[in-house]
Amino acid sequence: GVFSTLSDRLTTVLQGLRGKGRLSDADIDATAREIRVALLEADVALPVVRGFIAKVKERAKGAEVHQALNPAQQVVKIVNEELVNVLGGETRRLNLAKNPPSVIMLAGLQGAGKTTLAGKLARWLKGQGHTPLLVAADLQRPNAVTQLQVVGERAGVPVFAPEPGNGVGNPVEVSRRGIEEAKAKQHDIVLVDTAGRLGVDEEMMKQAIDIRAAVDPDEVLFVVDAMVGQDAINTATAFRDGVGFTGVVLTKLDGDARGGAALSVREVTGQPILFASNGEKLEDFDVFHPDRMASRILGMGDVLTLIEQAEQHFDQAQAEKAAAKLHTGQLTLEDFLEQMLAIRKMGPIANLLGMLPGAGQMKDQLGMLDEKHLDRIQAIIRGMTPAERDDPKIINGSRRLRIANGSGVKVSDVNDLVNRFFEARKMMASMAGRMGFGGGGGGKG
Numbered sequence: 006g007v008f009s010t011l012s013d014r015l016t017t018v019l020q021g022l023r024g025k026g027r028l029s030d031a032d033i034d035a036t037a038r039e040i041r042v043a044l045l046e047a048d049v050a051l052p053v054v055r056g057f058i059a060k061v062k063e064r065a066k067g068a069e070v071h072q073a074l075n076p077a078q079q080v081v082k083i084v085n086e087e088l089v090n091v092l093g094g095e096t097r098r099l100n101l102a103k104n105p106p107s108v109i110m111l112a113g114l115q116g117a118g119k120t121t122l123a124g125k126l127a128r129w130l131k132g133q134g135h136t137p138l139l140v141a142a143d144l145q146r147p148n149a150v151t152q153l154q155v156v157g158e159r160a161g162v163p164v165f166a167p168e169p170g171n172g173v174g175n176p177v178e179v180s181r182r183g184i185e186e187a188k189a190k191q192h193d194i195v196l197v198d199t200a201g202r203l204g205v206d207e208e209m210m211k212q213a214i215d216i217r218a219a220v221d222p223d224e225v226l227f228v229v230d231a232m233v234g235q236d237a238i239n240t241a242t243a244f245r246d247g248v249g250f251t252g253v254v255l256t257k258l259d260g261d262a263r264g265g266a267a268l269s270v271r272e273v274t275g276q277p278i279l280f281a282s283n284g285e286k287l288e289d290f291d292v293f294h295p296d297r298m299a300s301r302i303l304g305m306g307d308v309l310t311l312i313e314q315a316e317q318h319f320d321q322a323q324a325e326k327a328a329a330k331l332h333t334g335q336l337t338l339e340d341f342l343e344q345m346l347a348i349r350k351m352g353p354i355a356n357l358l359g360m361l362p363g364a365g366q367m368k369d370q371l372g373m374l375d376e377k378h379l380d381r382i383q384a385i386i387r388g389m390t391p392a393e394r395d396d397p398k399i400i401n402g403s404r405r406l407r408i409a410n411g412s413g414v415k416v417s418d419v420n421d422l423v424n425r426f427f428e429a430r431k432m433m434a435s436m437a438g439r440m441g442f443g444g445g446g447g448g449k450g
């Protein structure tokens with residue numbers, strides 16, 4: 006899609022931060038510079054990039070250190086939140102009239118994808134239980150009316166087209182009569198497809214303004230091709246200052262051009278993005294969710310979910326206690342079980358692993374990859390007495406057999422867990438020592 010390159014770049018920049026224990030202002034500046042280049046190369050408008058970078062820097066430098074997040078996660082979180090802001094924050098729903106029919110007018114340049122969008126929107130609205138009527142007021146482009154009739158048929162939505170007596174040749178008249186038709190036939194939403202030109206021109210704008218005045222729409226949706234680059238910004242500004250619009254629809258997000266301009270539309274025009282089109286088929290269409298789009302662009306859907314969950318579920322006191330013990334080599338199986346349960350509350354372990362500092366090594370040591378294995382580990386630890394959890398060395402042969410039988414595993418599994426636990430504890434303690442957490446391999450292990 007149009008954001009793939011940007012997504013790759015941002016992902017790489019942010020991944021570069023992983024594993025850093027602390028971010029200096031210089032680190033943040035360097036990261037901000039890389040993000041800036043990525044955004045500019047993706048065609049995001051300069052003022053938008055400037056504002057974005059300034060906010061990210063300011064927030065990253067002043068960030069309250071949230072104990073649940075490492076510095077890299079902190080920056081990912083900030084970048085994500087600012088991206089959501091640029092894209093409009095909350096999802097903006099369609100405004101519908103209290104007294105139907107609601108009128109939605111589509112405006113934009115020729116080729117932007119208005120007619121296709123009319124079909125998509127009609128199909129989608131019908132799926133939501135509405136009874137839309139499409140009105141063909143694009144009398145400019147040859148075939149536009151026929152094309153609307155074709156998509157209308159595919160969407161299973163009737164089309165009001167100019168015919169003799171319907172206001173042939175006069176798009177304002179066609180629109181007006183279309184609304185009359187909708188009232189007469191009890192359609193609750195009217196979608197008016199209007200004419201575009203290849204570029205912004207006065208006559209087109211005047212026609213759009215006249216149609217708007219005639220139909221008094223509840224929404225005017227500006228349809229913009231995400232592949233056209235910086236020109237999208239100029240076009241959007243011209244439409245805003247001309248006919249005016251209440252919302253934006255991005256089309257051709259499936260394309261391979263750079264789509265950064267589309268990311269700038271909301272910030273530049275101040276109007277929200279309501280829908281996104283990503284293909285030629287009628288189903289290739291969705292409500293635009295700024296948060297989902299941001300996490301898609303960051304290529305970190307899972308990570309962002311994890312960050313949210315970590316913030317919600319994190320028990321700081323418990324984690325600090327465990328960390329302190331870990332660093333001094335005093336971690337017990339009881340602590341380990343507690344931490345494991347806390348982590349598992351957050352979701353499938355495979356998603357979490359990459360994000361946990363030091364998890365790479367722990368994964369190898371403890372073979373923590375699949376959920377079944379985790380279930381087994383939990384069962385084994387639960388089969389131990391508190392004293393045994395505290396100091397697994399005291400578990401003798403017959404106890405190992407009892408624990409194995411009690412938790413439905415083999416004795417070798419119990420041995421494995423105990424041995425790996427010792428190894429891991431030793432390793433973590435020496436790692437902590439090397440990383441300057443103090444402690445080192447002491448403790449009672």
Ligand code: GDP
Binds near residue numbers: 113122
């Ligand atoms: P209009 O002049 O604004 O009414 O634009 P059209 O609806 O005729 O669309 C122009 C061209 O873009 C057509 O070939 C459409 O099939 C194509 N198109 C529209 N929306 C999309 C989209 O989301 N993705 C892709 N790949 N093509 C699209």
